[in-house]
Amino acid sequence: MIRLFLVDDHSIVRTGLRALLTAEADLLVVGEASHGQELFERLPAAPTDVVLLDLAMPVLDGLATTARLRAEYPALRVLVLTMVAEPVRIGELFAAGARGYLLKSARQMELLTAIRTVAAGEQYLCSELGMGLLHLVLAAAPAARSPADAARAAARRASSLTSRELEVLQLLAAGLTTNEIAAKLFTSKRTVESHRQHILEKTQTKNTAALIHRAVTEGLLD
Numbered sequence: 001m002i003r004l005f006l007v008d009d010h011s012i013v014r015t016g017l018r019a020l021l022t023a024e025a026d027l028l029v030v031g032e033a034s035h036g037q038e039l040f041e042r043l044p045a046a047p048t049d050v051v052l053l054d055l056a057m058p059v060l061d062g063l064a065t066t067a068r069l070r071a072e073y074p075a076l077r078v079l080v081l082t083m084v085a086e087p088v089r090i091g092e093l094f095a096a097g098a099r100g101y102l103l104k105s106a107r108q109m110e111l112l113t114a115i116r117t118v119a120a121g122e123q124y125l126c127s128e129l130g131m132g133l134l135h136l137v138l139a140a141a142p143a144a145r146s147p148a149d150a151a152r153a154a155a156r157r158a159s160s161l162t163s164r165e166l167e168v169l170q171l172l173a174a175g176l177t178t179n180e181i182a183a184k185l186f187t188s189k190r191t192v193e194s195h196r197q198h199i200l201e202k203t204q205t206k207n208t209a210a211l212i213h214r215a216v217t218e219g220l221l222d
Contacts, residue, residue: 002115004030026116035065049076053080054082066096077118078100083104090129106126114126
């Protein structure tokens with residue numbers, strides 16, 4: 001069971017999240033707060049695994065709350081849930097100790113995937129942000145290598161990936177969620193997640209955004 005604490009200054013957002021999350025057998029909402037200070041007042045009485053945290057809040061905002069949680073509750077995982085999509089802000093939150101960053105515009109299934117990923121101790125960046133950051137990286141990248149260099153790089157990296165892993169990689173790069181990939185390949189979500197983990201290990205990357213960046217720069221993607 002994953003114990004969740006909801007922190008958002010809009011009660012209607014917390015109500016909607018609670019309704020969505022309590023429908024999942026492995027998720028339990030143990031508390032709510034309207035800002036970071038209220039969270040710290042209630043945490044001692046509500047053992048928590050993952051805090052779903054907004055950024056723009058009164059009294060104690062998301063960034064300050066994340067930094068303090070890392071200092072006082074190092075085993076607790078923070079999943080930021082916000083409308084803020086600024087790359088600098090994302091970097092600040094991960095540096096402060098957040099384990100995941102998700103936009104409120106994300107689909108329900110991606111929210112559930114993010115919660116379970118963060119609860120398992122892994123990092124998560126929502127697909128919309130991952131693709132946006134990738135475009136920024138590519139826009140700032142130097143001129144493309146020669147076709148021969150790209151082909152050699154692709155051959156080196158592709159040799160360690162199976163054909164199905166390459167297929168999953170292409171779909172990840174296209175912005176598809178785990179569930180969408182599973183449906184497209186007529187397989188299970190667990191199998192897709194297993195392929196994704198194998199790809200991350202083989203390419204020595206830590207998350208989807210870093211994986212796609214490496215795949216593009218080394219010629220694995222069209």
